[in-house]
Amino acid sequence: MDIFGRLTIESLPFYSAIAASGAAVTVLGGLSVVAVITYFGAWRLVLFQWLSSVDHKKIGIMYIMLALVMLVRGFVDAAMMRSQQAIALNSDGYLPPGHFDQIFSSHGTIMIFFMAMPFLSGLINLIMPQQIGSRDVAFPFMNAVSLWLSMAGAALVLISLVIGKFSTAGWTAYPPYSGLEFTPGVGVDYWIWAVLISGFGSTMSGINFLVTIIKCRAPGMTMFRLPLFTWTVFITSVLIIFAFPALTVACAMLALDRTLGMHFFTNGMGGNMMNYINLFWLWGHPEVYILILPAFGVFSEVVAVFSQKRLFGYISLVLATMAIGLLSFTVWLHHFFTMGSSARVNSFFGTMTTIIAVPTGVKVFDWLLTMYRGRIIFKPPMLFTIGFLVTFVIGGLSGVLLALPPIDYLMHNTTFLIAHFHNMIIPGVLFGYLAGYMFWFPKAFGFKLNEKWGTRAFWCWIVGFYVAFMPLYVLGLLGMPRRMEHYEIAAWQPHLIVAAFGAFIILLGMICLGVQLWVSVRDRIEALDLTGDPWNGRSLEWATSSPAAPYNFAVLPKVECRDAWWDMKQRGVAYRRPEKYEDIVMPKNTFAGAVIGAAGFAFGFAMIWWIWWLALLSLAVIGAAIIVRASNDDDEFVMPASEVKAIEDARFPQLAKAPKNAMEDEPGFAGQPAPEAAA
Amino acid sequence: MSSAAAMTVSPREAKRYEEKDFGFWLYLMSDAVIFACLFATYLVMAGNAAGGPTPKDVFSLERAAAETALLLLSSTTFGIAAVSLWAGDRSKVLLWLAITLLLGAGFIALEFGEFSGMIAEGAGPDRSGFLSAFFTLVGTHGLHVSVGLVWILVMIGQVFAKGLTAPVASRLMRLGLFWHFLDIIWVVIFSVVYLPGLL
Numbered sequence: 001m002d003i004f005g006r007l008t009i010e011s012l013p014f015y016s017a018i019a020a021s022g023a024a025v026t027v028l029g030g031l032s033v034v035a036v037i038t039y040f041g042a043w044r045l046v047l048f049q050w051l052s053s054v055d056h057k058k059i060g061i062m063y064i065m066l067a068l069v070m071l072v073r074g075f076v077d078a079a080m081m082r083s084q085q086a087i088a089l090n091s092d093g094y095l096p097p098g099h100f101d102q103i104f105s106s107h108g109t110i111m112i113f114f115m116a117m118p119f120l121s122g123l124i125n126l127i128m129p130q131q132i133g134s135r136d137v138a139f140p141f142m143n144a145v146s147l148w149l150s151m152a153g154a155a156l157v158l159i160s161l162v163i164g165k166f167s168t169a170g171w172t173a174y175p176p177y178s179g180l181e182f183t184p185g186v187g188v189d190y191w192i193w194a195v196l197i198s199g200f201g202s203t204m205s206g207i208n209f210l211v212t213i214i215k216c217r218a219p220g221m222t223m224f225r226l227p228l229f230t231w232t233v234f235i236t237s238v239l240i241i242f243a244f245p246a247l248t249v250a251c252a253m254l255a256l257d258r259t260l261g262m263h264f265f266t267n268g269m270g271g272n273m274m275n276y277i278n279l280f281w282l283w284g285h286p287e288v289y290i291l292i293l294p295a296f297g298v299f300s301e302v303v304a305v306f307s308q309k310r311l312f313g314y315i316s317l318v319l320a321t322m323a324i325g326l327l328s329f330t331v332w333l334h335h336f337f338t339m340g341s342s343a344r345v346n347s348f349f350g351t352m353t354t355i356i357a358v359p360t361g362v363k364v365f366d367w368l369l370t371m372y373r374g375r376i377i378f379k380p381p382m383l384f385t386i387g388f389l390v391t392f393v394i395g396g397l398s399g400v401l402l403a404l405p406p407i408d409y410l411m412h413n414t415t416f417l418i419a420h421f422h423n424m425i426i427p428g429v430l431f432g433y434l435a436g437y438m439f440w441f442p443k444a445f446g447f448k449l450n451e452k453w454g455t456r457a458f459w460c461w462i463v464g465f466y467v468a469f470m471p472l473y474v475l476g477l478l479g480m481p482r483r484m485e486h487y488e489i490a491a492w493q494p495h496l497i498v499a500a501f502g503a504f505i506i507l508l509g510m511i512c513l514g515v516q517l518w519v520s521v522r523d524r525i526e527a528l529d530l531t532g533d534p535w536n537g538r539s540l541e542w543a544t545s546s547p548a549a550p551y552n553f554a555v556l557p558k559v560e561c562r563d564a565w566w567d568m569k570q571r572g573v574a575y576r577r578p579e580k581y582e583d584i585v586m587p588k589n590t591f592a593g594a595v596i597g598a599a600g601f602a603f604g605f606a607m608i609w610w611i612w613w614l615a616l617l618s619l620a621v622i623g624a625a626i627i628v629r630a631s632n633d634d635d636e637f638v639m640p641a642s643e644v645k646a647i648e649d650a651r652f653p654q655l656a657k658a659p660k661n662a663m664e665d666e667p668g669f670a671g672q673p674a675p676e677a678a679a
Numbered sequence: 680m681s682s683a684a685a686m687t688v689s690p691r692e693a694k695r696y697e698e699k700d701f702g703f704w705l706y707l708m709s710d711a712v713i714f715a716c717l718f719a720t721y722l723v724m725a726g727n728a729a730g731g732p733t734p735k736d737v738f739s740l741e742r743a744a745a746e747t748a749l750l751l752l753s754s755t756t757f758g759i760a761a762v763s764l765w766a767g768d769r770s771k772v773l774l775w776l777a778i779t780l781l782l783g784a785g786f787i788a789l790e791f792g793e794f795s796g797m798i799a800e801g802a803g804p805d806r807s808g809f810l811s812a813f814f815t816l817v818g819t820h821g822l823h824v825s826v827g828l829v830w831i832l833v834m835i836g837q838v839f840a841k842g843l844t845a846p847v848a849s850r851l852m853r854l855g856l857f858w859h860f861l862d863i864i865w866v867v868i869f870s871v872v873y874l875p876g877l878l
């Protein structure tokens with residue numbers, strides 16, 4: 001047996017200029033990160049403050065960094081597909097079919113698993129513990145493990161560009177095509193192990209968040225006083241815990257088929273490929289709600305704060321979230337109406353799918369009624385929210401169309417479907433996360449993001465979205481299948497050229513996001529958030545300083561009603577100095593999480609390339625790390641009251657310096673409640 | 680947690696253990712869904728013998744019964760270990776954990792024999808859809824039991840080295856949940872896989 005398994009020198013991408021330059025960019029990207037850290041002499045900081053951190057806020061920031069990097073990578077893939085299709089009428093374009101197939105597969109995989117999921121975990125980590133008045137998540141160490149397993153999965157996808165090839169089987173990897181018989185290389189294995197390893201991380205996150213919300217709330221923070229973002233996290237966590245196992249099982253079986261020659265999904269020998277498709281969507285449909293519910297949570301927070309009004313219909317929003325969570329497990333078959341179920345089965349799932357639109361509609365009305373008679377301040381997060389409301393409704397309507405089996409028979413597998421789900425996922429999921437990113441950025445770093453560039457980014461994204469995706473509805477009606485590398489129908493090309501132009505406008509939006517970050521860091525002194533409450537916020541995360549102290553709250557807040565922070569400001573008890581501080585028990589930093597992540601990466605790599613000794617070795621490392629960690633009773637330290645006092649004392653002069661209300665100067669500021677001056 | 684002096688815990692610690700227990704329950708729920716998917720797959724594929732061996736040809740009631748007996752017994756002995764834990768009797772805890780370990784190892788040995796025998800007869804997991812589903816379902820359970828054995832070993836080490844401290848006791852309780860959970864899964868395997876296969 002070869003010690004490198006099936007890895008050979010031919011696995012390097014010298015066979016194609018495009019593939020080689022993709023590899024070069026990936027390698028140079030990695031090297032430049034190393035170079036930058038070395039240049040700034042920041043290795044100690046990176047290792048001891050970040051890599052080994054178990055602080056939920058730092059973990060959240062690292063998740064979001066991963067998400068933004070992967071957003072760029074996923075967008076590059078999208079731009080390549082758009083330009084290929086714009087020119088590939090009666091010609092091969094510039095991408096050979098095998099390469100084009102890798103690109104749509106990696107685009108979908110990256111956007112769902114390594115952009116959206118990390119973005120979501122990042123925002124939740126950053127904000128949810130502060131919203132419920134907690135000092136951390138319930139299991140800080142497990143949180144680090146989740147992060148590093150996500151990193152390991154993302155690293156596998158990235159490295160597939162350099163060593164070997166990525167899957168050509170789409171982001172869903174349907175058998176029998178994804179089986180060994182039809183796709184023998186390593187591509188599908190890259191997909192499987194990247195998804196499996198990060199999936200374990202997501203499952204652990206789900207457990208962690210749910211325990212945190214149920215067990216770690218501040219005194220008085222009853223369930224029906226939870227901010228809506230936290231409510232959506234609650235339901236999303238339940239969905240993660242119950243849906244991800246189906247994905248794990250489907251991927252593991254596909255891996256067994258491919259690695260040990262089993263017959264779960266093969267064509268002959270008693271395989272049953274429909275079983276894969278059922279299991280995959282049993283996870284896959286709840287997954288779209290896993291992604292979008294927290295975005296709904298962000299919109300709910302943003303719309304109330306920037307309408308300067310109480311959220312309309314809190315209870316109905318909570319109930320609608322619950323209903324969506326429950327119903328999301330009853331609709332998975334709408335992803336394969338055309339695959340041979342009886343008319344009765346199809347009509348059941350079609351009906352359930354249209355029903356799920358009802359609670360979603362309730363939410364839209366709640367947000368609209370929150371804005372109604374509010375004094376709206378058009379900050380970038382609010383712009384993304386309004387853009388979402390308008391655009392999402394269109395996507396929802398096309399979804400209701402696709403929910404009808406007879407229509408789906410016509411539209412299935414066309415670009416109409418591509419238009420539909422991008423119409424949900426870009427305004428719904430991505431705009432929500434971007435709104436959250438701009439809304440909560442000051443909480444993470446202590447200064448606001450530049451609003452001019454944020455506004456520009458918004459306009460490019462929304463206009464670009466319409467120009468890029470509305471033509472796909474038309475193309476779908478003209479009968480264009482998805483995943484086409486080239487085509488012979490001249491009538492399609494004009495629409496594809498418009499769509500490519502739309503992708504170009506989105507590119508400008510991406511650039512605006514980058515410039516926004518750059519300009520904001522450069523001019524941070526002018527945009528400092530001294531109060532910790534830059535938007536005149538309503539929920540408890542605005543009670544902490546920006547950035548929040550390691551322990552978040554020196555003294556746990558006492559909650560008396562919904563919109564707890566708003567209420568404290570109104571009662572004049574905000575920013576009160578406590579009579580005395582107490583010692584705070586904190587989790588110690590540890591490298592065990594990063595070690596498990598690194599070993600997870602090595603394990604995945606070994607399984608992909610059939611390097612069995614490395615697989616065993618990395619499993620042994622993971623096992624050893626867990627055993628050592630689980631035998632360690634000394635994983636916490638006490639931060640003495642004097643140190644807490646020193647940190648807090650440094651905050652009060654800042655508060656005194658700050659303007660009374662950070663939103664005062666906004667046109668349309670509705671006044672009250674003014675924060676008390678520091679005592 | 681009142682009996683042993685070493686086990687008095689602060690309210691904060693007690694809350695930590697409560698959180699861990701609850702988190703562990705959630706993990707078990709999630710794992711139960713994994714098994715549910717594997718059971719569903721097995722039920723779908725049990726008839727897909729592809730001209731190869733069928734359940735009747737490869738299952739042996741005696742062995743399945745012996746495996747069941749060992750595992751059920753090991754749940755009981757774990758129960759006794761837990762009772763000794765409440766009584767604060769360290770040597771008894773060690774003794775009963777060791778017995779549980781042996782019984783569990785016996786179960787794994789039997790299962791290993793069953794699997795290798797089948798593979799030798801040409802009834803391995805790559806023979807048919809039915810056998811893939813069988814090996815994966817029963818093997819996943821076996822893998823869990825093996826992890827449980829390592830965990831028992833680690834806990835024996837911890838009880839030995841640290842005594843019955845509060846963190847050790849709290850871990851033992853979660854190990855117990857895990858072990859009994861695997862027992863329940865096995866009972867379902869016995870009634871869904873072996874019994875219908877042989878009757």
Ligand code: HEM
Nearest residue numbers: 078081104108111112116170171172418425482483484503
């Ligand atoms: C940023 C702008 C984006 C553009 C221009 C874009 C463009 C595309 C294109 C051209 C395709 C291939 C369509 C076809 O098969 O004919 C595609 C597929 C896909 N996109 Fe996007 N996309 C974008 C953002 C996103 C986002 C944010 C997500 C998810 C969070 C996403 C998820 C997917 C998925 C899952 C597929 C299906 C891949 C497959 O066929 O297996 N996309 N996208």
Ligand SMILES: [Cu+2]
Nearest residue numbers: 285332334335
């Ligand atoms: Cu769906």
